[in-house]
Structures are given as C-alpha cells and as structure tokens.
Amino acid sequence: MGDVLKELAMFSAQLVLVAVVVAIVASAVLRRRDGSPPLGQLQLEDMNARHELRLKRLKQHVGSQETPKGWSKVTLWFGKHRGRKQADKNQDGAEAHVWVLDFHGDLKASGAGRLGKEISALLDVAEANDEVVLKLESPGGLVHAYGHAAAEFDRLKQAGISTTVCVDRVAASGGYLMACGADKLVAAPFAVLGSIGVIAQVPNIHRLLKRHDIDVELHTAGRYKRTLTLLGENDDAGREKFREDLETVHQLFKHYVAERRPALDMEQIASGESWYGSEALALGLIDELGTSEQYLAEKLKSSRVTALRLVERSSLASRLGMAVSLGMERGVQRVIESLEASGWHKR
Known part of the structure; x- marks a missing residue:
C-alpha cells in the first residue's frame, strides 16, 4: 500500500509540473496574440478610457430598455462627470494626472526592485500637480527588504510628488513601514494596520545532536559575528546581544514612523499590536476610511488616471523555476499569515 501511495504522489507531482509548464507556454502565446507589450516594458492602462467604455456599454443597455428615465439619469451623470474632468486643471491649463502603482508584498518584498524602476520612470515625466497612488497589500517580512x-x-516625496497609499486588506509591520511615508493614507474599515514591532526566532537542535554524539564546531572572527546558532550551544551573552539587536531595529522602526506621522503616540501604537481600519483612524495611523476602488473612482471624475506596471523580462526556464519557487513560498506564507491572523482576530 505504501508503494502505491508513493507512486501516486510522484504521479501527482509530475502532473503539477506539466500543468505549470503548459500554463507558462500558454501565457506567453496569449501575450503575443493580445498585443500586450513585450516583457521588460511598461504597461500603461488609461483608466478613464476603461471607465468611459464601461459607462458607454451601460448607456447602450439602458437605452435599449423601455425606461428612458434611467437613460436620462445615466446621461446626466456622465455629463457631470465630463464637466468635472474639464474643470479640475491647474492655472496653466494642464489636466491633473494620477498615476496608479501596485505593490503586493511577500516575505522578501520581492517587488521592491520593480517598484523602484517604476518610480524612476515616473520621476522623469511627473509634473508638480500630479499624484501617485500606491495600492499596497503586505503583512510585512524581512527588515532590510522592506x-x-x-x-x-x-523618493516620490523627496521629489515633491504628492503620494497616497490605499490599503484594502493589510499593511502591517514592513507593510506599514512603507505606507506611513505617504502624504495620505487611506484604508478599508476592516483592513489590518500597524504591527510596529520586530520578531525573530531561531530553532536550536544542539541537545538532539549531543544525544547522538554529533559535535558541531562554530568559529567566528568577531565576538558577535554569530549570536544565536541553529546547531551549536547558545549562551546567555549571545541571547542578550540578539535581544539588543532586535530592540535596535525596533527603535529604528519607531523613529521612521514618528518622522512621517509625528502626531502618533508612539508608546501606544509601537507595541507590536495591529488594528482594523476604523480603529487605526481613531489612533491616527491612517487619514481616512475607504477602498482603493472608491478613492480612484472619485479621482476619475476630475483627473486623468493611468495605471502603470513594469513587466520584467525573463526566460521560460526562469519563469518555470520562479513558478515552482513561488508555489513553495506561498505555502509557507499561508502558514505565517494564518499565525499572524490569529493575532488580528483577537477581538
């Protein structure tokens, strides 16, 4: 029976691998057919045009019904919408432009490099009255990565560009480290924010190895080159230094947030706790409640809105490897998020 299960598991793994390969090849073929830009270029989406196309289809649908009253309402709204768009211009007659970026963070903040390139592109064309909206979702991760x-x-704030971060679900720990730098921070009522704290854990199997007469030698140049170790024997001095390092990172985190949101009571909010959007508003962690869709829908009435994303170039082999790696990482991520969520649901 055991051999049958092993063969079934191997067969299932092979099926998954084949499915991944087929999906990647199909994606590449469809990308060429649909006219989307090749990898390594910027994808730009005119969100006003997309909105107007949808509205046009709604008007056609309403116009085909026997309810002209509904048609007139839609037509009236569309006229007001166009009027607002034309009205919101600066003194030079330039239309306000809103640029929309996406950042979905994993443990390693893998999208940081792509975000930097997108921002570099924007800084070459953005005007003084433009705004950048970052749709941010992240439960946090590695300190240096975030x-x-x-x-x-x-860099956008340093260049004098107005910035807004919209959080629909979560911006905790490293995610909030990013979000707090915006001129305006908008979050959904039940989005999770905060978690201004630092956590680290190191398993140690020294006693297990010792019971089996396995010795591990650890040599370092520098007293604190290694404070805690997985295989060797840890001591109180190493533990104390490890805690000091965590406290140093926490102080840097608090200082960073306090510089960008000086009205916050750091003693209250830097405890490592997380809050839902409505609570975060009362504490000053965010500026207003709302979803990213709601915020951008308002901007469409008065501004030209463009979504921007850099599609990075990669080979088929690297995409296959990335797909397998990402699948494994997402499994670990789900476990970590489940553990984190147990803290978010404490109420």
Missing part, C-alpha cells in the same frame, strides 16, 4: 521598498517609495 526598508529598501520604503526607501524607493520615499
């Missing part, structure tokens, strides 16, 4: 992502996003 420090990089936050630094990239900060």
Whole structure:
C-alpha cells in the first residue's frame, strides 16, 4: 500500500509540473496574440478610457430598455462627470494626472526592485500637480527588504510628488513601514494596520545532536559575528546581544514612523499590536476610511488616471523555476499569515 501511495504522489507531482509548464507556454502565446507589450516594458492602462467604455456599454443597455428615465439619469451623470474632468486643471491649463502603482508584498518584498524602476520612470515625466497612488497589500517580512521598498517609495516625496497609499486588506509591520511615508493614507474599515514591532526566532537542535554524539564546531572572527546558532550551544551573552539587536531595529522602526506621522503616540501604537481600519483612524495611523476602488473612482471624475506596471523580462526556464519557487513560498506564507491572523482576530 505504501508503494502505491508513493507512486501516486510522484504521479501527482509530475502532473503539477506539466500543468505549470503548459500554463507558462500558454501565457506567453496569449501575450503575443493580445498585443500586450513585450516583457521588460511598461504597461500603461488609461483608466478613464476603461471607465468611459464601461459607462458607454451601460448607456447602450439602458437605452435599449423601455425606461428612458434611467437613460436620462445615466446621461446626466456622465455629463457631470465630463464637466468635472474639464474643470479640475491647474492655472496653466494642464489636466491633473494620477498615476496608479501596485505593490503586493511577500516575505522578501520581492517587488521592491520593480517598484523602484517604476518610480524612476515616473520621476522623469511627473509634473508638480500630479499624484501617485500606491495600492499596497503586505503583512510585512524581512527588515532590510522592506526598508529598501520604503526607501524607493520615499523618493516620490523627496521629489515633491504628492503620494497616497490605499490599503484594502493589510499593511502591517514592513507593510506599514512603507505606507506611513505617504502624504495620505487611506484604508478599508476592516483592513489590518500597524504591527510596529520586530520578531525573530531561531530553532536550536544542539541537545538532539549531543544525544547522538554529533559535535558541531562554530568559529567566528568577531565576538558577535554569530549570536544565536541553529546547531551549536547558545549562551546567555549571545541571547542578550540578539535581544539588543532586535530592540535596535525596533527603535529604528519607531523613529521612521514618528518622522512621517509625528502626531502618533508612539508608546501606544509601537507595541507590536495591529488594528482594523476604523480603529487605526481613531489612533491616527491612517487619514481616512475607504477602498482603493472608491478613492480612484472619485479621482476619475476630475483627473486623468493611468495605471502603470513594469513587466520584467525573463526566460521560460526562469519563469518555470520562479513558478515552482513561488508555489513553495506561498505555502509557507499561508502558514505565517494564518499565525499572524490569529493575532488580528483577537477581538
């Protein structure tokens, strides 16, 4: 029976691998057919045109019914919408432009490099009255990785470009580190925010190895080159230094947030706790409640809105490897998010 199960497991794994390969090839073929830009170029979507196309289809549908009253309402709304668009211009007559970026963060903030390139492109064309809206979703991750992502996003503020972050679900820990740098922070009522704290854990199997007469030698140059170890024997001095390092990172985190949102009570909100959007508003962690769709729908009435995304170039082999790696990472991510969510649901 065991051999049958092993063969079934191997067959299932092979099926998954074949399915991944087929999906990647099909995606590449469809990308060529649908006229989308090749990898390594910017994808630009005119969100006003998309909205007007949908509205036009709605008008056609309403016009085909026996309810002209509904038609007139839609036509009236569309006229007001166009009027607002024409009205919101600066003194030079230039239409306000809103640029929309997406950042869905994983443990390693893998999208930080792409975000930096997108921002570099925007800084070459953005005008003083433009706005950049970042749709951000992230439960946090590695300190240095999210420090990089936050630094990239900060470049917009340094260049004098107005920034808004919209959080529909979660911007916690490293995610909030990025979000707090925006001029305006908008979150859905039940989005999870905060978690201004630092956590680290290191398993140690030294006693298990010792019971089996396995010795591990660890040599370092520098007293604190290694504080805690997985295989060797840890001591109190190493543990204390490890805690000091965590506290140092926490202080840097708090200082970063306090610089960007000085009205916050850091003693209250830097405890590592998370809050839902409505609570976060009362604490000053965000500026207003709302979803990204709601915020952008309002911007469509008065501004030219363009979604921007860099599609990075990669080979078929690397995409296959990335798909397998991403599948494994997402499995780990789900476990971590489930553990984190147990804290979010504490109420």
